[in-house]
Amino acid sequence: MHFVRAFDQQILNSLLSHAGPSGTVADVLDWVKQRNRDVVVKINTTPFRDLRGWSFDPGTGNLRHDSGKFFSIEGVHVMVNDGHRREWMQPIINQPEIGILGIITKEIEGVLCFLLQAKIEPGNVNNVQLSPTLQATRSNYSQIHKGKKPQYLDYFQNAKRSQIILDQLQSEQGARFLRKRNRNIILTTQEDVPLSDEFRWLTLGQIKALMKHDNIVNMDTRTVLSGLAHHAFLDQLGICDFNAFIDHAGVSPMGRDLFVSELALAGCHTIDDVLFWLSGLKSNYELLVDRIPLRDVKDWQVGEFEIARPDRRFFRVIGVEVVIETREVKMWCQPLVEPMQEALCAFIIKKINGVYHFLVQAKIECGNFDVVELAPTVQCLTGSYKGGDADKPPFVDYLLDNACKHVLFDTKQSEEGGRFYHEQNRSLVVEADDAFPEQIPENFVWLTLGQIKEFLRYNNYLNIQARSLIAALDYL
Amino acid sequence: MHFVRAFDQQILNSLLSHAGPSGTVADVLDWVKQRNRDVVVKINTTPFRDLRGWSFDPGTGNLRHDSGKFFSIEGVHVMVNDGHRREWMQPIINQPEIGILGIITKEIEGVLCFLLQAKIEPGNVNNVQLSPTLQATRSNYSQIHKGKKPQYLDYFQNAKRSQIILDQLQSEQGARFLRKRNRNIILTTQEDVPLSDEFRWLTLGQIKALMKHDNIVNMDTRTVLSGLAHHAFLDQLGICDFNAFIDHAGVSPMGRDLFVSELALAGCHTIDDVLFWLSGLKSNYELLVDRIPLRDVKDWQVGEFEIARPDRRFFRVIGVEVVIETREVKMWCQPLVEPMQEALCAFIIKKINGVYHFLVQAKIECGNFDVVELAPTVQCLTGSYKGGDADKPPFVDYLLDNACKHVLFDTKQSEEGGRFYHEQNRSLVVEADDAFPEQIPENFVWLTLGQIKEFLRYNNYLNIQARSLIAALDYL
Numbered sequence: 017m018h019f020v021r022a023f024d025q026q027i028l029n030s031l032l033s034h035a036g037p038s039g040t041v042a043d044v045l046d047w048v049k050q051r052n053r054d055v056v057v058k059i060n061t062t063p064f065r066d067l068r069g070w071s072f073d074p075g076t077g078n079l080r081h082d083s084g085k086f087f088s089i090e091g092v093h094v095m096v097n098d099g100h101r102r103e104w105m106q107p108i109i110n111q112p113e114i115g116i117l118g119i120i121t122k123e124i125e126g127v128l129c130f131l132l133q134a135k136i137e138p139g140n141v142n143n144v145q146l147s148p149t150l151q152a153t154r155s156n157y158s159q160i161h162k163g164k165k166p167q168y169l170d171y172f173q174n175a176k177r178s179q180i181i182l183d184q185l186q187s188e189q190g191a192r193f194l195r196k197r198n199r200n201i202i203l204t205t206q207e208d209v210p211l212s213d214e215f216r217w218l219t220l221g222q223i224k225a226l227m228k229h230d231n232i233v234n235m236d237t238r239t240v241l242s243g244l245a246h247h248a249f250l251d252q253l254g255i256c257d258f259n260a261f262i263d264h265a266g267v268s269p270m271g272r273d274l275f276v277s278e279l280a281l282a283g284c285h286t287i288d289d290v291l292f293w294l295s296g297l298k299s300n301y302e303l304l305v306d307r308i309p310l311r312d313v314k315d316w317q318v319g320e321f322e323i324a325r326p327d328r329r330f331f332r333v334i335g336v337e338v339v340i341e342t343r344e345v346k347m348w349c350q351p352l353v354e355p356m357q358e359a360l361c362a363f364i365i366k367k368i369n370g371v372y373h374f375l376v377q378a379k380i381e382c383g384n385f386d387v388v389e390l391a392p393t394v395q396c397l398t399g400s401y402k403g404g405d406a407d408k409p410p411f412v413d414y415l416l417d418n419a420c421k422h423v424l425f426d427t428k429q430s431e432e433g434g435r436f437y438h439e440q441n442r443s444l445v446v447e448a449d450d451a452f453p454e455q456i457p458e459n460f461v462w463l464t465l466g467q468i469k470e471f472l473r474y475n476n477y478l479n480i481q482a483r484s485l486i487a488a489l490d491y492l
Numbered sequence: 493m494h495f496v497r498a499f500d501q502q503i504l505n506s507l508l509s510h511a512g513p514s515g516t517v518a519d520v521l522d523w524v525k526q527r528n529r530d531v532v533v534k535i536n537t538t539p540f541r542d543l544r545g546w547s548f549d550p551g552t553g554n555l556r557h558d559s560g561k562f563f564s565i566e567g568v569h570v571m572v573n574d575g576h577r578r579e580w581m582q583p584i585i586n587q588p589e590i591g592i593l594g595i596i597t598k599e600i601e602g603v604l605c606f607l608l609q610a611k612i613e614p615g616n617v618n619n620v621q622l623s624p625t626l627q628a629t630r631s632n633y634s635q636i637h638k639g640k641k642p643q644y645l646d647y648f649q650n651a652k653r654s655q656i657i658l659d660q661l662q663s664e665q666g667a668r669f670l671r672k673r674n675r676n677i678i679l680t681t682q683e684d685v686p687l688s689d690e691f692r693w694l695t696l697g698q699i700k701a702l703m704k705h706d707n708i709v710n711m712d713t714r715t716v717l718s719g720l721a722h723h724a725f726l727d728q729l730g731i732c733d734f735n736a737f738i739d740h741a742g743v744s745p746m747g748r749d750l751f752v753s754e755l756a757l758a759g760c761h762t763i764d765d766v767l768f769w770l771s772g773l774k775s776n777y778e779l780l781v782d783r784i785p786l787r788d789v790k791d792w793q794v795g796e797f798e799i800a801r802p803d804r805r806f807f808r809v810i811g812v813e814v815v816i817e818t819r820e821v822k823m824w825c826q827p828l829v830e831p832m833q834e835a836l837c838a839f840i841i842k843k844i845n846g847v848y849h850f851l852v853q854a855k856i857e858c859g860n861f862d863v864v865e866l867a868p869t870v871q872c873l874t875g876s877y878k879g880g881d882a883d884k885p886p887f888v889d890y891l892l893d894n895a896c897k898h899v900l901f902d903t904k905q906s907e908e909g910g911r912f913y914h915e916q917n918r919s920l921v922v923e924a925d926d927a928f929p930e931q932i933p934e935n936f937v938w939l940t941l942g943q944i945k946e947f948l949r950y951n952n953y954l955n956i957q958a959r960s961l962i963a964a965l966d967y968l
Contacts (some may be wrong), residue, residue: 019762116773154778183768185775199775286495291949292659299590299661385862386952466588473767474950476862 050372077311087111129217137433145234169416242483271491283464362444373462516519553787567789578737605693613909621710667859747967759940838920849938
């Protein structure tokens with residue numbers, strides 16, 4: 017049962033608006049491109065010995081900040097009882113703090129707008145991307161280390177319950193982070209919000225349109241927005257009102273079908289079916305993850321410039337000196353994780369009994385908080401699908417053969433530029449053709465959009481790649 | 493949204509039946525008492541050096557089985573940023589496997605019956621208690637170690653999806669186990685189920701009645717049954733049919749009010765309010781738990797006979813030789829955890845706007861899977877509420893002063909006798925009087941029974957003490 021809140025209709029209207037106080041989508045795109053040109057970001061690869069503020073711990077070999085804050089690069093020893101790779105060691109990012117990813121919204125000129133920042137991150141392929149109003153680690157917001165108080169932090173620290181549109185704990189990349197989660201918050205305000213240069217008010221529809229361009233909307237914005245549900249308002253409409261609303265708002269036929277899927281809390285399976293299936297998988301899959309010193313990680317070498325595998329697979333850790341030249345010059349050093357290949361993340365969707373279902377995979381990743389999380393149909397590094405057949409995950413061929421009926425979405429989207437260097441992954445949502453196999457492996461399930469949103473509500477069910485794709489769904 | 497399944501009505505009818513194929517409640521009680529008299533269980537405290545099959549690891553000092561299986565007693569170093577005790581070390585049970593707690597149900601003579609076992613566990617204060625059809629560790633059911641295949645295991649391993657009434661992953665005691673969870677399963681069958689001597693078919697109503705007696709229904713049975721929800725069937729009734737059903741079934745006035753509370757998915761707060769509140773608490777509370785060698789645990793001493801604190805607080809670990817004399821004699825050795833005091837677990841409930849709400853506490857425990865779990869209003873060791881005021885948790889005085897309006901439930905219930913020695917805790921559900929303070933601490937919330945059941949569905953929200961009390965709610 018869901019309750020219509022004052023802002024449920026506002027969110028829906030914003031979702032269906034391509035114009036707002038910052039102009040058209042093209043205007044916003046021009047502004048982001050202009051900022052990209054204005055900013056000079058120099059990334060100098062630096063030998064670890066010159067990485068100011070960072071050093072390898074003499075005992076463990078872990079790469080950590082001298083303050084003990086921020087994050088560290090450590091090792092894990094992983095054993096699983098499934099898949100072709102049953103045991104391995106790898107470096108992992110350990111950042112045992114829950115950060116805040118927060119967006120302020122406000123009704124402006126009759127439409128709810130989301131305050132985003134054109135933010136510079138050292139790992140971005142372009143320099144700036146649209147990030148949430150606030151991205152803060154606990155160290156940032158508790159002011160443990162020196163440095164300015166993050167802008168707009170007060171709005172989150174002083175928020176009343178009635179202002180909260182969304183407040184979820186969600187996971188980060190389970191293959192890279194050790195059980196890392198962030199608090200995803202959206203709040204609404206009627207107060208004045210002073211606007212700094214690099215901030216803009218955007219409608220939700222504009223943000224969706226911007227996601228159709230490569231690497232404009234950053235990962236943090238995508239994960240926060242993925243949690244927004246739209247069915248509380250639609251649910252109260254009768255079928256006639258629903259149709260009238262759809263027609264009046266200019267919703268596309270696909271958008272209408274997505275709304276119908278979001279209204280369906282039962283599909284091929286009930287929520288309980290899915291919960292029971294997950295209990296079985298979590299019980300039967302064994303995932304043992306032990307933190308180990310980085311120096312004990314086999315198959316990886318700590319070199320002068322990188323921590324990498326001799327076979328150049330997966331990723332490497334590099335040290336960089338970051339120089340950002342705007343009005344003032346900022347410089348710092350930090351490690352970044354650089355992928356060795358591009359990844360592919362894709363949802364295959366299909367109408368079953370007239371309602372779109374998403375083919376969802378329960379995927380084990382070593383940094384997962386709870387054994388498996390719900391992942392896109394395909395989530396793999398390019399290397400693994402170009403490699404031998406033994407490694408090839410299900411449905412990759414189907415995607416690469418372009419056998420699908422209809423491509424809803426196909427762009428490159430970046431991982432978080434504060435930790436990942438030039439990591440952009442191909443993100444796809446495609447509709448399966450009628451010949452698509454009904455038979456799916458036991459760790460896959462067909463879910464309606466309504467069910468996906470229900471699992472999002474309860475936190476820690478959908479992984480960040482799945483959430484990123486869900487955030488990209490557009491209704492116009 | 494919930495879907496009425498074929499067995500939803502069967503479960504409700506069973507809940508409201510005091511008679512079944514095993515006779516009356518008194519008959520079942522006589523049978524359990526008889527079995528208690530028939531069985532001789534000798535527990536001989538044994539110095540650790542004589543604990544056959546168990547030894548202290550030379551490196552870590554951890555107490556473990558020579559096979560590496562079962563469980564081990566290790567150490568943890570805990571840091572939290574809340575409460576009067578911010579940092580400590582303690583021994584903890586590490587058993588990184590998900591066990592199965594399973595109950596088979598079958599319709600017999602027109603009523604759905606639950607197959608329970610009068611099972612001997614070494615730590616039970618009496619010898620036998622009613623346990624689920626199957627209690628199996630992964631070692632048991634995957635047959636890694638020698639030993640007979642557990643009875644009835646096949647029913648669970650071969651179950652079809654359509655037979656599953658419930659399948660949840662739920663936590664065990666967070667102060668004693670390191671992130672331990674069990675899979676709680678209830679399935680239904682129409683096959684013949686051969687009945688061994690120590691098994692009986694009981695209705696749900698009978699089991700509830702038996703919980704009003706001290707130490708008859710074991711912890712594992714209570715946790716499995718706590719997950720059963722009754723509102724899917726009631727939900728579809730109009731108010732007239734609901735009232736007719738209540739009258740016809742002999743439901744007590746309190747039972748009616750509990751059904752009404754279970755039908756309420758919104759109360760003082762919506763589910764989203766509660767989820768947002770939990771996100772905030774999980775983000776703001778910091779719980780750092782590091783596994784450490786048992787030999788490094790400060791303030792605890794490993795003696796010849798016990799691992800304990802010199803101040804005799806909390807609990808101690810002892811070694812026992814268990815001798816069970818039935819037709820055959822069974823002997824084995826194992827460690828058991830013995831509490832130093834009796835504990836008190838209590839829910840305070842109160843009608844708010846005509847609907848019962850349960851006062852629920854978000855409680856940090858060091859073995860919790862996710863920082864805080866929803867716990868009863870009061871959950872504490874006797875020592876802490878008889879101790880100084882600084883330690884005294886909220887609402888303890890209210891309970892001990894007998895200021896409440898009405899006691900629904902007040903018995904002693906045991907913790908699991910396979911791990912805990914003579915641990916019986918006072919379990920209470922009481923209705924607050926009208927003078928009960930409206931003001932509650934920030935880590936407390938009023939939830940309807942429907943909301944509690946909804947959180948049970950999504951796993952790992954309610955702790956074992958809360959689930960045990962919820963299981964005891966009776967409607968007759």
